[in-house]
Amino acid sequence: MRPVPSRPPVRAAAAVACVVLGVGLIGGAVTGSWLTGDSAAEPAVPDTYTTARALWHSVPVDTLFPRTLTGDDAGPGRADRTWTRVAVAPDSACADALPPPLVKTLRPAGCTRVLRATYADATASSLTTVGLVFTEGDRPAMTALNSRLTTGGLAERTDHIPHTFSVEGTLAAGFGERQRASWTLDVVDGMPVVGYAVSGFADGRTVTDPQPAKAATVAGAKTAAAEAGLGFEAKGIAARVEEGLRTAATTTTVAPR
Secondary structure, eight states: OOOOOOOOHHHHHHHHHHHHHHHHHHHHHHHHHHHHOOOTTSOOOOOHHHHHHTGGGTSOHHHHSOSEEEETTOSGGGOOEEEEEEEEOOOBOHHHHSOHHHHHHHGGGOEEEEEEEEEEETTSOEEEEEEEEEEOOOHHHHHHHHHHHTTTOGGGOGGGOOOOOOOTTSTTTTOOGGGOOEEEEEEOTTSSEEEEEEEEETTOOOOSSOEEHHHHTSTTOOSHHHHTTHHHHHHHHHHHHHHHHHHHHHHOOOOOO
16 A cells, blocks of 8 residues: 655645634634623523513503412511402503602603502401502613602602502492501612502591601501501502512513504
């Protein structure tokens, strides 16, 4: 057998260059995908912030406001609580569902729609209207709004207490403005939504000293709202509804409009 001649130096160099170039292109593509986050193997993660903006018209009412809510350790002394839905309002314009000072505070965020429902506790002695206010605000706008409500103290001003929602022929028929005893109002974490809840007595008694839930749940508070546990009612129901909203935002696919 004749010896095979060695590859000419020029061809060998060209082959090496091709290998190096190929590896370089592959490496560059991988590095580029790391830097830009563009990978065909990894599907885009839905933006829950954008999704939440459309939930008011795309999610069933029983998802946003379940017929029954349960709150483990949600009452005074960490008592378990259960609430039953007694009334649901049609989606409403902000000016129709909220007090004017609150509407003014929400205006920079672009208030869109308000959803509301009223719940009764298991003993039918208290009522709570819970609401979700959907806005057009982006993240900076909602951060600024949250600062005005919390650091600025607007969430605890009595002229910002949300309206109740009552329906004739139900336990909430007499649940009006004068029955408001305690309330909570805040921006839902990571969403263009403001959540609130306002609670009072189911027997229709007038409350002259309403107290924010934050103060009404402090040990030793002596107001009517505090002693009846109405601050816990407002906080407990608002927390469960907001938690359900966050779950819906991560599990719901909203078609582009």
